[in-house]
Amino acid sequence: MSRNTKINLLLLLVVAALAVLPLALGLGDHKEEPFTGADGEAETAITEIEPDYEPWFSPLYEPPSGEIESALFSLQAALGAGVLAYYFGLHRGRKQGEQRALERDCATEESPAERS
Secondary structure, eight states: OOHHHHHHHHHHHHHHHHHHHHHHTTTTTTSSSTTOOHHHHHHHHHHHHOTTOOOSOOOSOOOSSHHHHHHHHHHHHHHHHHHHHHHHHHHHHHHHHHHHHHHHHHHHHHHHHHHO
8 A cells, every 4th residue: 555545544534533523422412502613602602701792793695594504605615625626736737747748858859869
């Protein structure tokens, strides 16, 4: 097994553990909604510290339901992943193209010398 394969399997195992361990260990069982986002946790903490706190501004768009909010978040994540994948693919393709062009140039320079 190659070194890269071992590293990839280890990373996959770590990601799976990070996803499963909180559920298996019962983290958050004492909360009403154990796995809410950081925004909800922050709002609760601020309200406990300063009950009279007034937000500085309100959101530009408030989705009508949690499902739509989740869908928009997923769409945002997918678009971000697509942009990153495009960038890295383009970068790798350019490097491979430059390498092939360099190899082709070296091969054409050696050919006439071998013929003589």
